Each structure stands twice: as structure tokens, then as C-alpha cells.
Amino acid sequence: MKKTLIAAGFAILLSPLANAADYVLDIKGAHAFVNFKIKHLGYSWLTGRFNDFDGKFSYDPSNPSASQITVNIETKSIDSNHAERDKHLRGKDFLNVSKFPNSSFVSTKIEDLGNDKLKVMGNFTLHGVTKPIVIDAVKIGEGDDPWGGYRAGFSGTTRIALADYGITYNLGPASTHVDLELHIEGIKQ
């Protein structure tokens, strides 16, 4: 009995999650952004974002590879600063938001590359298709905020092929991939 307790105690101590703090994305204060960009005709970048999403992560500065992150995105909140285009993007040619209202990213493994750089592997769901992706992330900073809380923030980028997610509307040969950019700030719980 004693041995089991000690073993359990060690297990808790050794568990990498033991020192990891849980953070919730600062959605209320809008200190988190899910942005995208795609080439227009190959001549310029078109940028936009998703306005409604939430997420949380756990992060332990002494053991970054034990971190975990989940982000859920409401696809209908896509905003490219043009109502008619957004309507088209929500429709069947692209996101089909009435059928696929949610998109999500759930990390499965995080590699610490040093110098605050992280390789975040996980499953990304979009348009009803789930595929593994890798997000190149970097910690921007962490510390006390002026209002008694503690915050940590990261940036991450990845590139997905629209066809991988069953979105095959022809935007031209230069516009087959979308760059996703995540700029997030979490408030320690």
C-alpha cells in the first residue's frame, strides 16, 4: 500500500504535465487571431481571418514538448472584408459552412526546437476532412499582465493544400494552397 502510494506520488512528480499550466485563449479581449492568406491570381496576397473561435493550451516553459493545444473555429465567421466574397467562401464551392460548421486543430505531439521555437504536430479538421499537419510555432513571450493575470503568447504558421480538404474550386494554379497564421495569447487559469 505504502509502495503504491509512493509510486503514485513519483508518477505525479515525474509526469511532464505536473508543472504545465493551463491557458485559455483571450477571446474576450481579442488577443488571439486566426488569419489566412492565399494568392490572388499569383499577383498578390489576399488575407482574411476567422472571427469566432476558441481554444486552450497547456504550456510548461521547462518542458515545452509536453505542451498541448486545441483550437476550434466557427467556419461561418470567415471574414475577408468583402461580404459577397465571404458569402461565396461560406457556400458549397468552398467551406460549405452549413454542412461543416466547425474546423479544429488538436495537437498530438510537440517538439521543442530550442530558442522558443516549437514544431507542433496535430490533426487539422476542415470541410469535414481531418489530416495531420505541422505548425511551425514560436513563443513570443510570457509573463505577468498589468491586471493581475499571467499570459503566454505564440505564433504559428502552416500551409495547407485546399484539395487535401476536398475544396477543389479552381482559383488558378497559384492559389491552390492557403497559409494559416495563428497568433494567440493565453491567460493562465
Next chain:
Amino acid sequence: MIKNTTISYGWLSISMHWLSALAVIGLFAVGFWMVDLNYYSEWYRTAPHYHKSIGILLALLTLFRLVWKLTQPTPRSLGKPLEKKSAKFAHGLIYLLMFSLFTSGYLISTADGRGIDVFNWFTVPGLGELFPEQEDLAGQIHEWIAYSLIGLAILHAFAALKHHVIDKDNTLKRMIKPIEEK
């Protein structure tokens, strides 16, 4: 004979009626076709531009048409009492559907505050987002009302043909050319 009488429509009512018919059918056909245009189609930008421009002009024409209708004598309707009643109801409904189409179409294109360019002659200013998911809701309503209006227009055409062929009265004739009072 520009003006209406109690037995016939005048030239102004007749021209506005057929111009509207042409515009409604054209707008429906273009609308039906343009939503599936490929991004690289040469019409991808021009077809919606023409659709919106003609739509706004038709809205203005219909406003004037309604004022004209309300200030002019209405030719006596022909047929059985129930036919007269349903004709009046259907005509009212056609106007209602048309104005719903103008409104919903306007709400799609102006949901972000952008105005609508009418043939680059002038711009109808946008009012911005008046309710959430405006462009999507207005788009769905626009589509369904368009189908309803075309359905009603077909019924309208069959009713006119019925008057012409079966009842052999002047209902259709007086919408082609004014009938002089004797």
C-alpha cells in the same frame, strides 16, 4: 393613348409591363447562370455587375410603375368573380415578390457597406450590415423568391392565354396594344 382607361391599358403601362417582363426573365436567367461561373470566366465580374445594374434600374422603374398604376384608372378586369379576385391577388403578389427581390438583392451586395455601381453611371450607397449573417440570409431569400416569382409569372402567362384562347376576351389584347373606347 399614353394613359389607361377603364377598358384598356395605355402605351405607358403596356411598355412598362413588357419591359419589366423582359428584365425579370433576363435577370433570372443571368442570375441562375452567373452563380456557377468559373473564376476564370470572362463573365465572372461582368455578369453580376449587369445583373445588379439592371436590377436597380428595374426597381426604379417598378416604383414609378406602381405610382402610375395607383394614379391611373384600372381597366375593368374580365372573367368570373373568383378569377377576378385571384388575378388581383396574383398581381399584388408579383409586385410584392419583385420588391422583396430588389430588397434582398440590395442587402446581399451592401452587407459590408459597399455601394452598388449601376453601369458605372452612379452608385447606390450601401447601408452596411443591418442584421447578422446578412449576405447569406438575404442570398437564400433572394434565390427562393426568384424561383417563386418565375413560377407566378408562368401562371400569370397561362392565365392570360386562357383569357385569350378559352374566354376569347380582351385581357391579353389590351396589354399588347391599347383598345380605343367606342
